[in-house]
Amino acid sequence: MRYLFGEYAFDVDRREVHRGADIVSVAPQVFDLINYLLRNRERVVSKDDLIKAIWNGRSVSDAALTTRLNAARIAIGDSGEEQRFIKTLPRKGFRFVGAVQEALDPLGTQQVTENRQVEPQQPDLALPDKPSIAVLPFENMSGDPEHEFFAEGMVEEIITALSRFKSLFVIARNSSFTFKGRAVDIKEVGRRLGVRYVLGGLCGRRRGKFASQDS
Structure with missing residues (x-):
């Protein structure tokens, strides 16, 4: 499974984040955090949800969670000010708000027709719910x-x-x-x-x- 958003491709099976042709270095917990937000992008994810999913319910400080969230935003070209992908909702939690497409074909898969190499086309992104x-x-x-x-x-x-x-x-x-x-x-x-x-x-x-x- 791959999630496509902006100029990024998030490959769940390979545990890789790609920006165009480049691989973005992402720590395991940061990868899991982005993955969880992507899989649950239809709803607001609470702090407790993240702790349970990423840290298996262990006690985690707010600073540790903030550090992972900041690292996640940096990995996908976001920031706390811009929040074009990961949005913080005060006293509620977090939500992945960027337009996302899901792709089932493996990253880099190519189709060959009549001995010609054809690059796969990236799916069109859905329109956001605002201008x-x-x-x-x-x-x-x-x-x-x-x-x-x-x-x-x-x-x-x-x-x-x-x-x-x-x-x-x-x-x-x-x-x-x-x-x-x-x-x-x-x-x-x-x-x-x-x-x-x-x-x-x-x-x-x-x-x-x-x-x-x-x-």
């Missing part, structure tokens, strides 16, 4: 390398500004920038990232593009 948007890297039309840095900085500022709205689900830079330099179909990007809206633009021209999966 969602991805900001793609702006295309540099000027040919000036300095404009490239300007364009990237502009996109990062837009992502940061949108992320301040708690009612809006915003795809992180690491995920949206995987489409940098690629000819993309806006609606396909929206399906792959699990968002309703996709914002893109051209650097050096007064043009932009904004698309919705509903349009």
